[in-house]
Amino acid sequence: MSTESQTFTEKYDLLGCIQCGRCTGGCPVTVRADLNVRRFVYDAYYEEKLDELARLAEIWDCTACHTCAVRCPKGLKPLEVLLGLRTMIIESGKVEPTVRDALQSVLLEGNPWEKSRAARSDWMEGLDVKIAEPGVPVENLFFVCCTIAYDPRVKSIARNIVGLLNKSGVDYAFLDESETCCGSEVFTLGEEGLFEMLVEDNTELLNEYTAKRLVCLSPHCFTTYKTRYPDLKAEVIHYTQLLVELLEEGKLNWKGDLQKTIVYHDPCYLGKQSNVYDEPRTLLKNIPGVKMVEFERSRERSLCCEGGGGKMWVESESKKERLAETRIKDAKALEADIVAVACPFCVLTLEDAMKSLGYEEEMRVAEIMELLGEFVEA
Amino acid sequence: MKMFVCIKYVPDTSEAEVKVNPDGVTVDSSRFSFDINDADNYAVEESVLIKEAKEGDVTVVSIGPKKSDVMIRMAMAKGCDQAVRIEDDRIAGHDPLMVAKALAAAIKGQEFDLVLTGCMASDDGHMSTGVALAEELGVNHASMVKKVEVLDGKVRAHRELEGGLLEVVELELPAVLTIQTGINEPRYAPIRGIRQAQKKELKVVSLDDLGVDPASVGSDASMVVLEELYIPEVESSAEFIEGEAEEKAEKLASILVKGGLV
Ligand code: SF4
Ligand code: SF4
Numbered sequence: 181m182s183t184e185s186q187t188f189t190e191k192y193d194l195l196g197c198i199q200c201g202r203c204t205g206g207c208p209v210t211v212r213a214d215l216n217v218r219r220f221v222y223d224a225y226y227e228e229k230l231d232e233l234a235r236l237a238e239i240w241d242c243t244a245c246h247t248c249a250v251r252c253p254k255g256l257k258p259l260e261v262l263l264g265l266r267t268m269i270i271e272s273g274k275v276e277p278t279v280r281d282a283l284q285s286v287l288l289e290g291n292p293w294e295k296s297r298a299a300r301s302d303w304m305e306g307l308d309v310k311i312a313e314p315g316v317p318v319e320n321l322f323f324v325c326c327t328i329a330y331d332p333r334v335k336s337i338a339r340n341i342v343g344l345l346n347k348s349g350v351d352y353a354f355l356d357e358s359e360t361c362c363g364s365e366v367f368t369l370g371e372e373g374l375f376e377m378l379v380e381d382n383t384e385l386l387n388e389y390t391a392k393r394l395v396c397l398s399p400h401c402f403t404t405y406k407t408r409y410p411d412l413k414a415e416v417i418h419y420t421q422l423l424v425e426l427l428e429e430g431k432l433n434w435k436g437d438l439q440k441t442i443v444y445h446d447p448c449y450l451g452k453q454s455n456v457y458d459e460p461r462t463l464l465k466n467i468p469g470v471k472m473v474e475f476e477r478s479r480e481r482s483l484c485c486e487g488g489g490g491k492m493w494v495e496s497e498s499k500k501e502r503l504a505e506t507r508i509k510d511a512k513a514l515e516a517d518i519v520a521v522a523c524p525f526c527v528l529t530l531e532d533a534m535k536s537l538g539y540e541e542e543m544r545v546a547e548i549m550e551l552l553g554e555f556v557e558a
Numbered sequence: 559m560k561m562f563v564c565i566k567y568v569p570d571t572s573e574a575e576v577k578v579n580p581d582g583v584t585v586d587s588s589r590f591s592f593d594i595n596d597a598d599n600y601a602v603e604e605s606v607l608i609k610e611a612k613e614g615d616v617t618v619v620s621i622g623p624k625k626s627d628v629m630i631r632m633a634m635a636k637g638c639d640q641a642v643r644i645e646d647d648r649i650a651g652h653d654p655l656m657v658a659k660a661l662a663a664a665i666k667g668q669e670f671d672l673v674l675t676g677c678m679a680s681d682d683g684h685m686s687t688g689v690a691l692a693e694e695l696g697v698n699h700a701s702m703v704k705k706v707e708v709l710d711g712k713v714r715a716h717r718e719l720e721g722g723l724l725e726v727v728e729l730e731l732p733a734v735l736t737i738q739t740g741i742n743e744p745r746y747a748p749i750r751g752i753r754q755a756q757k758k759e760l761k762v763v764s765l766d767d768l769g770v771d772p773a774s775v776g777s778d779a780s781m782v783v784l785e786e787l788y789i790p791e792v793e794s795s796a797e798f799i800e801g802e803a804e805e806k807a808e809k810l811a812s813i814l815v816k817g818g819l820v
């Protein structure tokens with residue numbers, strides 16, 4: 181168990197549960213896996229049962245979408261009971277090799293992708309990027325995200341925004357190779373000790389820069405910094421919020437014409453967890469020629485893509501249809517040409533689903549910044 | 559069971575481009591990430607598994623810089639009890655024999671049943687340090703071990719040979735085993751465990767502390783001279799043979815015959 185003296189019951193306020201079952205009722209993964217989160221909230225009350233509960237495979241099915249927390253009438257966070265059980269496994273050291281390697285890579289190289297820290301800024305190659313200096317005041321300090329910095333598929337999110345920032349004249353700066361994982365997935369994988377270390381180190385690092393705002397490109401970093409870093413001085417925002425400001429100030433100049441139907445998929449970490457629903461839609465709506473449609477399950481009811489909760493490193497055993505596939509089929513039924521998202525994980529999961537369904541000829545999954553890169557002058 | 563496990567801090571060359579420095583004999587490591595050598599990681603796990611099953615005590619031995627302490631602390635977080643890190647620039651690191659001599663100096667004079675090493679280091683790929691170490695220590699050894707059974711005063715080692723063959727040998731203890739990857743599933747070292755491992759002893763020693771004459775393990779004593787490192791050139795391109803199965807077989811046979819390969 182964790183080294184803290186608090187019991188599970190105290191830590192997760194288990195006695196507050198009224199067993200209404202709204203958590204399990206809303207949990208998106210129940211259609212594919214045997215996860216009944218209410219049951220865990222109930223059973224974790226018995227300390228002697230914890231070891232047995234921690235060994236159940238379904239604790240790794242949770243995607244940390246937070247639907248259960250949003251729906252709980254008592255304000256509990258049922259998923260955190262699952263994360264607490266994961267912590268017990270992590271601290272025993274007996275974890276899946278993929279999880280082990282990701283966590284170890286965060287400790288040694290500051291990212292979960294087993295990439296060298298020295299390569300963290302390689303995405304900037306050939307671009308004119310302003311780099312932050314400690315003590316030099318800056319309005320908008322950018323936090324790129326490990327996935328965007330290293331994954332060639334989503335690098336363009338960062339690259340495209342640089343061009344746009346330079347053109348609009350906003351005061352901004354990016355971090356160099358010192359940028360280190362925010363710990364979003366470390367937290368959800370249950371590595372509490374490592375997460376505490378990251379919070380400490382990142383708070384110290386980021387507070388050295390006299391930044392008014394920390395602008396995150398990924399909703400995972402955004403929500404993590406916003407909700408789990410109590411001593412961070414800068415206000416934390418998502419890049420779509422900054423871009424809507426620029427739009428309102430007339431600093432985004434549109435070009436071209438995108439005669440397509442777009443459906444926007446609300447990422448769990450941007451919508452449900454941080455209540456940013458309108459800014460991404462505002463940006464998309466303003467692209468010349470675009471027609472917007474909405475999923476039946478949108479905004480706080482948006483369906484999870486299963487990219488969070490450390491699921492990038494945990495293989496699902498279920499053979500049932502992936503939620504991302506369900507989502508793509510829904511988009512197809514709406515006759516959408518583009519599924520727009522505002523999260524690197526959603527790009528990866530949804531695009532993968534689109535390809536495995538064989539829709540790549542007629543459909544496209546795109547991060548908002550990819551589209552803006554094509555339709556805003558930079 | 560009193561055990562030693564020897565580990566090496568190596569660059570991960572799978573991601574970054576390997577560039578040879580202008581001196582021609584070293585590699586630019588500024589963009590590499592460093593970690594425990596893969597096979598050594600399995601050796602650490604095996605030592606901890608043996609300790610868990612038979613009780614005992616494991617000492618980590620490593621030659622490396624200060625920044626490799628994190629790797630050593632991880633091994634201790636997994637269950638190793640103490641560590642010795644040899645830090646000395648005078649060791650001819652490119653020669654497994656010299657490396658083995660230095661490692662042996664850290665072990666000699668102490669009682670031990672087993673010394674585990676990885677079967678190969680991923681940076682230089684010599685596959686000989688463990689075997690040389692056994693020679694230096696004057697004990698039995700088995701290399702490429704895929705399974706270990708500890709018996710009374712003996713150890714049964716399953717060795718992985720070429721062509722999928724497995725050889726089973728029994729060795730009197732004390733012995734050195736060089737461990738092959740895949741023998742177990744190395745565990746994760748959680749941060750809280752690493753923090754607790756700070757309390758375990760990590761001794762940093764020089765050759766002088768070990769009572770080793772630097773000249774006996776330096777480049778002058780070494781019979782290996784590293785002349786040049788270079789990136790092998792891609793020698794030829796692949797040729798795709800088209801056609802029906804019979805046709806393909808005929809074309810392939812004629813290529814082999816023409817090339818003098820059969
Ligand atoms: S966070 Fe999402 S996946 Fe996890 S238990 Fe709650 S509703 Fe289910
Ligand atoms: S929604 Fe909240 S109160 Fe209801 S069963 Fe789940 S944890 Fe308990």
